[in-house]
Amino acid sequence: MSDRLRINRREFLQVLGAGSAGLTLGVFRLAPALAQDGSQVFKPNEFLSIDSDGTVTLWVARSEMGQGARTTVPMMVAEQLEADWEKIRIMPAVAHPSKYGSMSTGGSTTVRRGWEPLCKAGAAAREMLISAAAQIWAVDRAGCKAENGMVIHVPSGRKLGYGELAATAANLPVPAEVKLKDPKDYKIVGKQKMRLDTPEKLTGKAVFGFDFMLPGLAIAVIARPPVLGGKVKRWDDQAAGAIQGVKQVIEVSHGLAVVADSTWAALQGREKLVVEWDEGENAKLDSAAIRQYFIEKSKEPGKSARSEGDVAAALQTAVKRIEAQYEVPFISHSPMEPMNCVADVRSDRVEIWAPTQNPQSVQSMASELTGVAMEQVFVNTTLMGGGFGRRLMADYAEEAVELSKLLQAPVKVVWTREDDLQHGYFRPGSFHVLEGAVDAQNQPVVWKHRIAAPSISGQLYPQQPPRGNPDLVDGAAQLPYRISNLLVDYVMANTALPITWLRSVYNSANAFVNESFLDELAHAAGQDPLAFRLSLLPPDHRLRGVLQLAAEKAGWSEKLPRGKGRGIACHACFGSYAAHVAEVTVTRDGRLTLDRFLCAIDCGQAVHPEGIRQQMEGGVIFSLSVAMREAITVQNGGVVQQNFDTYEPLRIHEIPARIEVYIAENNLPPGGVGEPGVPPVAPALCNAIFAACGVRVRRLPVSENDLRWS
Amino acid sequence: MPQYTLNVNRKDHVVDVAADTPLLWVLRETLGLTGTKYGCGQGLCGSCTVLMDGEAVRSCSLAVADAAGKSIITIEGIAEEKDHPVVKAWLEEEVSQCGYCQPGQILSAIALLKQKANPTDAEIDEAMSGVLCRCGTYPRIRKAIHRAAQLKGGGQ
Structure with a gap:
């Protein structure tokens, strides 16, 4: 065991409050277990601990x-634990293959997957602390209750703090079944709580991956091939080596x-490198060719993802048919903190500090x-300056590990903004062909996508074919509307451009298509877009509530003058239901202004309402930014966009003057929050543009469309 | 290498770095003040914003030689002042999400409030448009600047 490991182990045990006076509880394995050293604490593969001073870790x-x-x-644990919120201490978990379950932070899973096990872990600890108090007082535990970090004996008014009860509770069996609190008694869940990470983020003390340092840490930047997948052929590093x-x-x-003792030296060194590259296979990769490839693929026979009724027959007999083609570009996550990772590889031990969504x-x-x-292998997850799915990939951590192994020394690999934009993994672009039809009663009878x-998955894991439908139909195959003849099918069209999950994944493209074309169908049927949606949704569908909520708050039925328009869109994904209303102005010369954006979300039990509002506001702005003007393009095998001048997220003066968030109140199991606010944004925006000026945007970003009208 | 005397957060520091080294890297790696962030290296995103003689500047695009002899204030220098109205307003409006751009936002807001004690939304937009936020905290930034203005005019 190395010295550093011993120190870490000691600190870890101190934090655990191990020895004689600690209580720790696992989340997923609610059975008592003694620590390996024989002291009366649960094993340190645990989720919560209570120290003798009452600190809850x-x-x-x-x-x-x-x-x-x-x-x-x-919040979820503390609620059931009846903890004193002021005594909570947070420890980011070090990566472990199994003891915490999945640590992957994607798919809006933190709350919706954590809810049950975390609530149960808190409740089990609470029950054990009550039993401990009853045992100490030799009273019936039915007369005891837990409250704000202490147990109270109601008949006598006696009190013991959790810290005083920890040692006794540690020797009690963990209850197999625990009763969760009645939502009406919640004191933390659903209430306003300040984020625990806010203060350190306002003082410069928060340590992001980019900020992590070790004594004598080498810093490296990598000169990357101008053509994706290219290799180094030969190089001259004389000038680079001369940089101090x-x-x-x-x-x-x-x-x-380029390995240096400072970031600036490494960057200067990279500037001076002379490299000859072997371009490899992608030198002709080009956005126009990729687009043409998608169009050609869309004409091939598709594989059915969902088929109902008889689309072909219904198209024959329909009164009115409409057809449209939609497309979305590849886009970049562009989190504000570029990729980076610190790795210290030794012969028998590896330690990593990474801003990762998947330790x-x-x-x-x-x-x-x-x-x-x-x-x-010890992976410490640092804070990260945005993720949006990009940090689910391990590529940048792999670079640090590879380099530390080669150098036999700790090293930090940092990416510049240019590296991040040009060598990222992108949200895939896609091409969509739609057909719809209405009958003589103006009812929609065909939906073909x-x-x-x-x-x-196909590009990242080519050797693992999907069971069932592939990812690319997510959000399209689940169209919520009742249309009797329906076909959603697909042709997989992989390219050499690297892709990965980006906030709401395929839902962002497919909801844009669904909700825009449904709007077209509503207009074809001569119906109001809101009424049309409500008439097609099943009576108990949770999208109904959010559509009505958003529409009511927006004043949906009020008329707007020409040049101003209101658009509505909704989508369900990651266990939640969202509807947005956009209000825009389009001048005759085609200038677009975002006046107002409303968002209604039904995410079941709202655990942290202020956090939900943050995610919805942020989701609207992120998604508007993407829809308005973001696109990654490729020329001669390399990404064209280089920095925030050619790939420019929305700035403060460009966002809607008003953004309003409404949360549907209920106690259903919590759904996701990070992603569900994203998909309805682009279609609400484009439906509003159509309402304002009659231009139907079928190709994103909006900036590439001519919005002039007369 | 040349030596420069930098006045950072009201203290003088003598640094020994190449003249063209951007102030950003001197703050972060020579002085260990990592609250100032790298975002783009081209002065496009504003994550690296610090105050130089009270004005908001992009430290990624400012050579250390040009900062010598000036008063530099970073987010750590703001944090030293207890209950700074802008930080307090940021806290009360729950502005930050990932938090990476917020030091740059806060320092830009402080510079604005020094110029204009009670800015309008339009003036806020104009002054703050150089600082990108990918999480979408802009509406709360507007609110927090109004709140800071109420708390006391905001300037440091």
């Missing part, structure tokens, strides 16, 4: 990337690493790459 296994995981996870602070230039899998994949990657056993798009 909670391990948060999901990454904090701005969405509030390090607040909502504690540059220590070494070394070939790595993704290019040439378990970093752990298994590092173990595989170094040959060091999983249990000797053909998708040609790359599959993220």
Whole structure:
């Protein structure tokens, strides 16, 4: 065991409050277990602990990337635990393959998957603390209750703090069944709570991956091939090596690493490198060709993802038929903090500090790459400056591990903004062919949606064919409307452009198509878009409530003058239901202004309402930014966009003057929040543009459309 | 390498770095003040904003030689002042999500409030448009600046 490991182990045990006076509880394995050293605490593969001074330590296994995981996870546990919120302490969990379950922070899972196990973990601890008090007082436990970090004996008014009860509780069996609190008694869940991570983020003390340092840490940037997938052929590093602070230039899998004693020296060194590249297979990769490829693929026979009724026959007999083609571009996550990772690879031990949404994949990657056993690979998840799905990939961590292994020293690999935009994994572009029809009664009778798009799983895991429908139909195959003849089919169209999950994944493209074309169908049927949607949704569908809520708050029925328009759209995904209303102005010369945006969300039990409002506001702005003007294009095998001048997210003066969020109140199991606010934004916006000026936007981004009208 | 005397957060520091080194890297790596963030390196995103003689500047695009002899204030310098009205307003409006751009936002807001004690939304938009936020905290930034103005005119 190395010195550092011993220190870590000691600190870990101190934090746990191990020895004689600690109580720790696992989330997923609610059975008592003694620590290996024989002291009377549960094993340290645990989720919460209570020290003898009453401090409650909670391990948060999901990454904090701005969405509030390090607040909502504690809220769920503390509520059931009846903890004193002021005594909660948060510990980011170090990666482990199994003891926390999945640590992957994607798919809006932190609350919806954590709800049951975290509530139960808190409740079980509470019951044990009550039993401990009853045992100490030798009273009937039915007369005891837990409240604000203490147990109270109601008949006598005696009180004992959780810290005083911890040692006794640690020796009690964990109850197999626990009763969760009645929602009407909630004091934390559903109430206003300040995010626990806010203060450190306003003082400069918060440590993001980019900020993490070790004594003598080398810093590296990588010269990357101008053509995606290219390789280093030969290079001249004489000028680079002459830069003061540059220590070494070394070939790595993704290019040439310039290793220096400071970031600036590394960057200067990279500027001075002369590299000849082997371009490889992608030198002709080009956006226009990719688009043409999607169009050609869309004409091939499709595979059915969902088929109801007889679309072909219904098209023959329909009174009115409409057809349209929709398309969305590849886009970049562009979190404000570019990719980076610190790795310290030793012969028998690896430690990593990574801003990652998936520490378990970093752990298994590092173990595989170094040959060091999983249990000797320690992945610390730092705070991260945005994630949006980009940090589910382990590519940048792999670079740090590879380089540290080569250098036999700790190293931090940092990416510049240019690296991030040009060598990222993108939200896939896609091409959609739609057909619809209405009958003599103006009822929709046909919905046909053909998708040609790359599959993220198909490109990332080519050896694992999907069971059932592939990812690229997500959000399209689940069309919520009752239309008797329906066909959603697809042609997988993979390309060499790297892709990955981006906030709401395929739902962002498919909801844009669904909700825009449904609007077209409503107009074809001569119906109001809101009434049309409500008439097609099943009576108990939860989208009805949010549509009505958003429409009511927007004043849907009020007429607007020409040049101003209101659009509505809704979508259900990740366990939640959202509807948005957009209000825009389009001038005759085609200038678009975003006047107002309303968002209604039904995410079941609202755990952290202020956090939900943050996610909805942020989701609207993120999604508007994407819809308005974001596109990644490729020319001669390389990404054209370089920095925030050519890929420019919306700025403060460009957002809607008003953004309003309404949360439907209920106690149903919690749904996701990070992603469900995203998909309805683009179609609400484009439906509003149509209402304002009659221009139907079928190709994103909006900036590439001519909105002039007369 | 040349030596420069930098006055950062009201203290003088002598640094020994190349003249063209951007102030950003000197703050972060020479002085260990990592609250100032790298976002783009081209002065496009504003994450690296600090105050130089009270004005908001992009430290990624400012050579250390040009900062010598000036008073530099970073987010750490703001945090030293207890209950700074802008930080307080940011806290009360729950502005931050990922938090990465917020030091740059806060310092830009402080510079604005020094110029205009009670800015309108339009003036806020104009002054703050150089600082990108990918999480979409802009509506709360507007509210927090209004709140800070109420709390006391905001300037440091």
